[in-house]
Amino acid sequence: MKPIQLRAEEIVFAYNHKPILDGVSIALHPGEIVGLAGPNGAGKSTLIHLLSRVLTPQQGHVWLDDRALDQLSSAQVARRIAVVPQVFDLPTGFTAFELVMMGRTPHLGWLKSESARDVKIVRAAMESTGTWHLANRPIHHLSGGERQRLVLARALAQEPQILLLDEPTAHLDVAHQIEVMEIAQRLKRERALAVLGVFHDLNLAAQYCDRIVLIKDGRVFAAGDPASVITVETLRAVYGIEMCVFPHPKNHLPAALIVGR
């Protein structure tokens, strides 16, 4: 078994006395892609925030290797963990290149200025997300999909070991969804990156994730490889709907289809 990199231990989090997460444990190993799924409001985004130290659990701990996450500075965390948030709006007046360069912030601190090496890293991140040709364009003129890929490029520019994706494919068409997942897969293979992503599309998760964690009402309902988690029974229990689950004709991974009236 590979060493655990990021680990949440029995974390409890409530917002205004409304419990969001109620004793969730989750571990992330190098070189794996883990999918986080569950109904709206189940606490998936909150879990991403807790794992990136934006929020602190009221009970339980988050560990990065053998250190408690809240003992580290924001820069120390950001050099190891990059987050790709859902992109609704981005500030005006910055170019795509400037946005991706912000990913170098944890390495630069407040005094250092950008070196040729930083430019190289930013360029590589933009090329691997297919956004380099946008470098000089103002971000407020770009489409939702282009912005989402730029934010992914920004996360890659952080040179993280752990990538947390909060619905990274929500604004993307199917071709770009696959592109994002293939970038994640390549990084997992080449750099042993650990990836945790929130997905609403169970089929996308099943095709690309090594493990899937289903969250319901602030608790882990089921966890394991896609075939053991995506079943008619668990989907009924978690989402309250009947779905048709069968092996994908090409690779036998589970595929779930909705059943209309």
Added chain:
Amino acid sequence: MIESSNVGAHDRASPVPELHRHRGTALLVVGASIVLLGAIAATFGSVAIPLETLLQIVTSKMPGASVIVTWSPSWETILFTIRLPRIALAALVGGALATSGATYQGLLRNPLADPYLIGISSGAALGATLAIIFDVNLWGGLPLCAFIGALGATFAIYALAQTGGRATPTTLILAGVALGAFLSAISSFLMFKGDSAFRTHQVIAWIMGSLSLSNWDQVIVLLPYLGLGWLVLYLHARYLNVLQLGERQAQQLGVPVARVTLTLVVATSLVTAAAVAVSGLIGFVGLVIPHIVRLVWGSDHRFLLPMSALVGALFLIIADAIARTVLSPSELPVGIITAFCGAPFFLYLLRRKREVLG
């Protein structure tokens, strides 16, 4: 180096957007314009000094210069004790207000933020009024009291605007406007209650925003406050860029958000207070100048802050020259000129550039 073909003319190791390449030149041009327009502004006034003579007078003061004196000695006095300190002060105050506006707009992620509008200037004004009325002569005297007032107002606005542990830009603006009106009312009350007509007049002149009481001492008092404030702001410019993504994303990118916010608030209050202390309440410089710079050159605060300072300096030199000559021999408060030019421009921005204002 491998060049990818689809990138074309923009391709280079470091892609420098068209406008960015001209940044250095733009700073130089605006800097030179400040010197030129400052010199031209010094020729205007009750006594007109031709530009040529002005240059000769200045040259004659250089070490080792041999210029034959062809001018009345009173011209030298007018130039060195009245006009030049006033122009220097206008430049510093304009630069300070524009930098403060740019920082507040960035920090609060609100295009409306400016020290005058969100009540921080009113805090400085109350501090200054108290200093004038009670004749406070602490170290730094009036600027120190104005600084304390600005800082107090800043934290009061932050505290009042918080709902559920977070201050949103909208509540910050509303709290700022309300607190600003409240503090101005206290200042006005103290003024009317004041027994000394001279002091009351001083307070009124100060609140209207004027540079008519300028002298070199004020320039010297102002410099350390501005120098320190500007340095701190400039060093945090890249963090300010990242903060535009929102607090959460900024933290995920390694910015110590709480510490940076506090540092910027203190440094901006320092700059605001220093400017307000010597010039009173001059509106619209802090609001409008950063928007102009942002529209032309983008939002990178590493350029936005110094460029706003220079454009603000230029704007206030011109505005003050108009203020003291348009109704000559009497003088208009410069705040009237800045509002007269700034307000229509702001309305224009509001109607035409909604997209960029965010």
